[in-house]
Amino acid sequence: MNRKKGNLFIVSAPSGTGKTTLCRQLIGELPDIGHSVSYTTRSPRPGEVNDRDYTFVDEGEFRKMIEEDEFVEWAKVHGNLYGTSRRRLEEMMGKGLDVLLDVDTQGARHLRMSWENGVYIFLLPPSLDVLRTRLKGRMSDSPEEIDLRMMRSVQEIGEYKNYDYVIVNAVLDEALTELKAVVIAERVRTKRVNPEWIRSAMV
Amino acid sequence: MNRKKGNLFIVSAPSGTGKTTLCRQLIGELPDIGHSVSYTTRSPRPGEVNDRDYTFVDEGEFRKMIEEDEFVEWAKVHGNLYGTSRRRLEEMMGKGLDVLLDVDTQGARHLRMSWENGVYIFLLPPSLDVLRTRLKGRMSDSPEEIDLRMMRSVQEIGEYKNYDYVIVNAVLDEALTELKAVVIAERVRTKRVNPEWIRSAMV
Numbered sequence: 001m002n003r004k005k006g007n008l009f010i011v012s013a014p015s016g017t018g019k020t021t022l023c024r025q026l027i028g029e030l031p032d033i034g035h036s037v038s039y040t041t042r043s044p045r046p047g048e049v050n051d052r053d054y055t056f057v058d059e060g061e062f063r064k065m066i067e068e069d070e071f072v073e074w075a076k077v078h079g080n081l082y083g084t085s086r087r088r089l090e091e092m093m094g095k096g097l098d099v100l101l102d103v104d105t106q107g108a109r110h111l112r113m114s115w116e117n118g119v120y121i122f123l124l125p126p127s128l129d130v131l132r133t134r135l136k137g138r139m140s141d142s143p144e145e146i147d148l149r150m151m152r153s154v155q156e157i158g159e160y161k162n163y164d165y166v167i168v169n170a171v172l173d174e175a176l177t178e179l180k181a182v183v184i185a186e187r188v189r190t191k192r193v194n195p196e197w198i199r200s201a202m203v
Numbered sequence: 204m205n206r207k208k209g210n211l212f213i214v215s216a217p218s219g220t221g222k223t224t225l226c227r228q229l230i231g232e233l234p235d236i237g238h239s240v241s242y243t244t245r246s247p248r249p250g251e252v253n254d255r256d257y258t259f260v261d262e263g264e265f266r267k268m269i270e271e272d273e274f275v276e277w278a279k280v281h282g283n284l285y286g287t288s289r290r291r292l293e294e295m296m297g298k299g300l301d302v303l304l305d306v307d308t309q310g311a312r313h314l315r316m317s318w319e320n321g322v323y324i325f326l327l328p329p330s331l332d333v334l335r336t337r338l339k340g341r342m343s344d345s346p347e348e349i350d351l352r353m354m355r356s357v358q359e360i361g362e363y364k365n366y367d368y369v370i371v372n373a374v375l376d377e378a379l380t381e382l383k384a385v386v387i388a389e390r391v392r393t394k395r396v397n398p399e400w401i402r403s404a405m406v
Contacts, residue, residue: 122393124401127405128405154405157401157405160393160401161393161398163393164392164393165388165391165392165393166391166393166396166401167391177387178387178388178390178391180384181383181384181385181386181387181388181391182384182388182391183384184380184381184384184388185368185381185384185385185387185388185389186388187381188368188369188370188381188384188385189367189368190325190363190364190366190367190368190369193369195364198327198360198363198369202327202330202331202357202360
């Protein structure tokens with residue numbers, strides 16, 4: 001094993017940047033990296049499978065997990081609670097698997113306190129105009145909601161400097177190449193490489 | 204332009220690791236990265252072209268350039284002098300081009316003092332046995348020279364911890380993928396991205 005243990009990659013992006021698509025493609029194309037299934041209090045959408053898309057729990061259970069410090073980060077988004085399980089993360093990383101977490105800027109800020117060794121990646125839309133067009137294209141939000149999301153996006157973008165990498169999702173293939181490059185490069189970062197592995201090769 | 208200016212990538216490796224092949228392939232496959240032609244006092248080998256492979260100068264000229272601080276690093280290797288021109292580096296980087304420098308561990312140590320923003324990459328052979336076999340396969344060195352190179356390699360390998368990345372060249376394609384990933388990832392590192400470029404996109 002060339003790694004000490006699995007690495008944690010944290011991706012944040014304003015809503016509409018294409019984060020979900022990019023993360024899914026990355027996990028499909030690279031070996032040894034996975035997604036940690038989050039817990040949520042919201043109801044499953046049609047087609048969603050428990051323990052695959054999310055682990056669906058009621059608010060009581062979720063609150064109990066918060067109290068027992070079972071989340072490395074959690075957040076309330078549009079009235080629903082979402083959280084990342086510490087146990088699931090540590091299990092994957094202990095096996096040497098990398099984990100890709102997709103959290104908002106607030107979640108990333110919390111994670112940075114306990115996971116300073118994580119790799120923090122910020123995705124940007126090519127422009128605010130494009131972002132607005134993409135949000136409108138979803139046709140799921142009212143004009144007021146879109147305005148609210150846009151305001152939130154501008155605030156979030158201001159935080160890009162707190163991230164290690166900033167990737168602009170103008171052309172999906174290019175952004176994916178960059179995201180993959182970040183994962184591959186971080187795997188050969190000297191501080192993440194297992195010195196035992198180097199010593200054993202040097203005979 | 205998304206970059207502030209070109210980045211400097213420094214590659215060191217024990218002799219026989221396959222550094223030259225890897226660097227040449229990298230430059231062939233990635234845009235906007237080039238090699239800065241070094242100065243040397245050794246004689247051209249058959250097929251070598253002045254100002255393409257090296258700029259060939261006599262020792263007097265080389266010494267004068269040292270005195271005038273025209274090298275960012277220089278070294279004596281097997282009785283010949285080799286140096287990297289400060290002017291050539293700055294010209295390429297000023298145009299926003301990345302530069303790949305291929306220097307020994309001593310040269311890298313000198314560079315680190317003035318180019319702390321450089322990206323330092325160490326290439327390792329898969330094992331010392333493989334290294335010895337590769338050196339023998341060249342059939343250009345005597346057994347004594349091979350022993351000397353091996354001793355030097357072991358010393359150099361001990362310095363890998365001073366580099367940002369460590370790549371093992373066991374399978375050429377994999378090592379090339381990792382080297383390319385390092386260049387692509389470093390280009391989207393937040394500290395290297397031009398904030399003006401992000402601001403101009405956010406309208």
